[in-house]
Amino acid sequence: MLLENPFAMEGRWFKGNLHTHTTNSDGAWSPDKVANEYRSNGYDFLFITDHWKVTDISGLSQDGFLVLNGAELNIGPSELGYHYHIVALNLKENISSNSVSNAQELINLIKSKGAFALVAHPYWSGLTVNDIQNLDGHIGIEIFNSTCFFCIAKGHSVIHWDDLLCKGKLAWGFAVDDTHQHYNDHRPIDACNAWIMAKMPELTEDNIMNAISSGYFYSSNGPVIHDISIQDNIISVTTSDVKIINFIANAHNGESFTAMDGKPISSARYKIRGGEKYIRVECFDENGKTAWSNP
Ligand SMILES: [Zn+2]
Numbered sequence: 001m002l003l004e005n006p007f008a009m010e011g012r013w014f015k016g017n018l019h020t021h022t023t024n025s026d027g028a029w030s031p032d033k034v035a036n037e038y039r040s041n042g043y044d045f046l047f048i049t050d051h052w053k054v055t056d057i058s059g060l061s062q063d064g065f066l067v068l069n070g071a072e073l074n075i076g077p078s079e080l081g082y083h084y085h086i087v088a089l090n091l092k093e094n095i096s097s098n099s100v101s102n103a104q105e106l107i108n109l110i111k112s113k114g115a116f117a118l119v120a121h122p123y124w125s126g127l128t129v130n131d132i133q134n135l136d137g138h139i140g141i142e143i144f145n146s147t148c149f150f151c152i153a154k155g156h157s158v159i160h161w162d163d164l165l166c167k168g169k170l171a172w173g174f175a176v177d178d179t180h181q182h183y184n185d186h187r188p189i190d191a192c193n194a195w196i197m198a199k200m201p202e203l204t205e206d207n208i209m210n211a212i213s214s215g216y217f218y219s220s221n222g223p224v225i226h227d228i229s230i231q232d233n234i235i236s237v238t239t240s241d242v243k244i245i246n247f248i249a250n251a252h253n254g255e256s257f258t259a260m261d262g263k264p265i266s267s268a269r270y271k272i273r274g275g276e277k278y279i280r281v282e283c284f285d286e287n288g289k290t291a292w293s294n295p
């Protein structure tokens, strides 16, 4: 579904988190501390997305590290009576909750402000595929969310993603932290745990927005995808050492490759059979950490 393969594009990979809270909503860390933590953990860019508030990011960017504006906005009702959470990326001014009455109007408003809408944590929100397939104008959904995973084990939303893709709805899949920096003796901290790797010529706001809206990235909370190429109807993938590499497609299509004899694998090849409506790659390491390509 990608128009251009990011693995074949010029440029380099930049690491970023798209969903971050601070003390300006229900996060435990100040904007300054959050930015410092991500920068010192090797991230290149960070969106700060407080609930219904565009946090002041002035002074947070440094050489080689870019902080961008955003906010997280919620609105109901979904099919089951819950709320959609929508992350507005690159939103530069506050939006009032009074000005919209449903999720589609909220996405339209986000777009009218020059920002991009991302459907947050569908599994945690209790959203069904019906809820999401009727939305237009967003760039995709969160397929992994660290805080939802550590809090209530509802971090993964890949079934929602595959349902959308099966129905022909193009949506990019994003791994994010949604960090709130709350933790306890049975809940790890949700910061610097999941990310996207975006391919671009250099780190600028425009390039980041282009990469995330065009799907020029992959998601991970551990493994590295080194390369994905397609030649003569064969998809070849190389990764860091992993236990499983999956080619996921609609319905019964696709194929899974599992490491045998206790030795890890780092490559796999899949011959396109013809029934695939889309194909995406995912790989799992021995600790269950995962990387996901876009379709
Ligand atoms: Zn949320």
Ligand SMILES: [Zn+2]
Binding pocket: 019, 020, 021, 072, 178
């Ligand atoms: Zn959030």
